[in-house]
Amino acid sequence: MPLTREELQKSEYYQKLKEQDRTQYLNELEQRRRLSGAVIVTENDNVIINSETPPLRNDAGVFVAVEDPFDEGKNLTDQDQLIKITKKTSVYQTSPQWDVILDRDFKEL
């Protein structure tokens, strides 16, 4: 018998199943983070996310964006969920050097 969303929220079975999946989801996430060095275990056995941690990626190197298991539709905001790119970039000598080195005349149009 199909259940409505409201009925699912009231279903103890569904809630346990959901909690079980969430726990498994978080365990897998933590495991992955440990492998990637993204977590630090403190003296009190607390686990914190390394602020210098790289983005979370799978074995193929693909970035993995993880949804917040407690807030549907929202992505986790941990540091490994962000991709940071430096603004610094290679720059080039400008005029008059480039006029000497490059042919900057239009070739088309």
Next chain:
Amino acid sequence: MRIETPLSPNDFGELKKESKEVLGVGGHLSPPFGQSTNDYVEVHLLDTNGTFIEKFNSNHTSFEDDMMILNIGQDLRDRDYNRGEFKVRYNFIRKVAGGEEIVLTKTVDGQPNLIHSGNPELTGVPMGKFFTDQEGNAFIGESPPSNMQDAVPLDIKEWKFKVDEISPSRTEVRIVPQLINNVNYIKEFRDLIDPKRYVPETAWAEYVEGDTGLRGAWNIISTNPNDPLSKWWRPRLQFQDNVTKKSDFGKLHWNLFGKDEPNRSLPTQDGGGQISWTGPDSSRLEFNVRREVEDEGFKDTMKGSTITIEKAYIVDYESRPDIDENSDYQQEDAIPDLYIQVVRVENTKTFNYSMYTMDGDVYDPNSQGVQFYWEFGCGHRQDASAESNASHNYDTEGTYQPSVIVMTPNFQSEVTELRTPNGRILDYVEIGTPESTNAPLIENSSLDGKIIRWNCNTSQGIPRNRSTSRSTTSSRWYIQNGYRRLITNGTNLGILRTLLGSTIAQDSDGNTKTVSRFDDVNNVNVDVTLFNPLDIELDAVSISDFPIGPDIDATAFTTGVSINESLPTPDMGQKVFLGLFESGQEETENEVDDEFGQEEETDEGQDDSSSDGNAFTVTLVNSPIAMSQGLAGSEVAFQGGSYINTNTQSQIQQVFQTGQIVSFKGKGMGAMGVNPFAGFFDDENFSTPSFSPQPDADELVDIFLDSNRTFYVKVESGF
């Protein structure tokens, strides 16, 4: 990691800088990405095969310091991509022209595509009211008219520029503007390609003011809306009374026409900001481009650009003085060597000083640029002035060394050399007999030892032989130590010539040489005999420049002042210059001092003069005691003698052997000041003063005398 570019590795290596930088810190990319409201991040979403799915703007990209932080998960979840594997491509874009905004355009007075409504910040034009019909068409007005046929339609356009053509390589495009007749829209388009140029806002009004045509055009545009000129410009200016400014017109005119017209140029004198060196020795320039608040000055996008400063350095110039050049101008010469010519005013303690050059010319620049500062040697000075001559009356007897400092704009010289009018150098000027020395100053002349005669030219005047007698064709003098000694007769002249070895000059035939001179006394020409060596012939002025010395009479060869003595002798006193008779001047006595006639020249040894020697007597007559006439007794004395009063002698006399300065004095009898001393007179009735001004009581007077003379003393009774 090298960003992939079309650059060859070699070009890349040559162009790439060593260090990485944040783009846009300065220059045309300024500001850095993320700091401009025109910046946005566009996300391209593709499947794992690279197939494009969609694009959207990222709302979760943030910027911290030098980092850009992408929240890809949230960007995709916002688009309901919660599960799956995707490729994403992030594009960081800065809008340089155009926008998503919608504008409505209309046609006014035949001018199409004018903005009716749109974002005022974008268009610079106030929002116009409009309404739309059910089909989404826009019309002017708040609401539909009763008859929709009367509704004025509007065109709906995006504030964008169109891509007109894309190159085959898809790396270059040609874009064109739409038909939107709006200054800001056109400017946006032109700014894409025009070099960024800073023009101070204040320059636009001056651009109009500086041109007669533009000034007149603005007057018409601003005051006469019906003029065709106004009808053309007003829509383009979006003209509003009291809002649209002259500078708006100038700015638009420049952009539309002025900058392409060769005869137009923006003001250079003002409105262009200020530029100055940062210090006297600085090589750094400082710009102040914010003249007024509306002028935003330089922008960060201009950093790294080229600044062209017209006329920053003078590389050449032409001097155009607003005055006429003085063709007579000469650069100032140095002060020449000068001396002070000293002339004592006869019978006074006053000396006249004049400036002369070593050539004997008067030095009188007569210019405020040349100043003379006189010091008279007695402690008195004369304020600096342009007067090259000075006169000073000394208070007391003594010797003085006057000097003058000559100051010109560029030079200064102190002149201390003193000379007499005939050029003899003096160590000092002297009043009375200096107590410090008994040795008179010995002077010289280049004519010393020569016999001189007058050239008989009366145009300059006639030399005086004595104070009251004049020279003639037969007058001769002997120059001794710069003094002129009159040879009193032919006998004495003959003796002198013998002593000097002077003989009559003869021609080859043995005839006596003569020269013709005009005898102005007798109005005839006479032959003047020439001697060998020649008598020196001088003009009247030159002769009068010699002070007189003792006559050469018979005593000069016996017991008198010989020609071998040094002059002046101690009893000669001050130098005396007799000066000149003016031609035709009436003489008072001895009209012609014809010491020896012309015959003497050919008949030497004849003595036709009865005045062999020149002794004379000076008489000082004491003031009589005559209370009824208001007269009181006096005391008189010659220099060096004691006072003799009226009660003792009515007069005193002294004989002098030759013409000289005679000094004497007088005073009233009794206590000083009781009976006022009135002075000396030439007659016993006291009608002709002998001196003007009269000397004070007990004051020596000096007067040159060479003949008998009587002075009458007058003392007024004090009772």
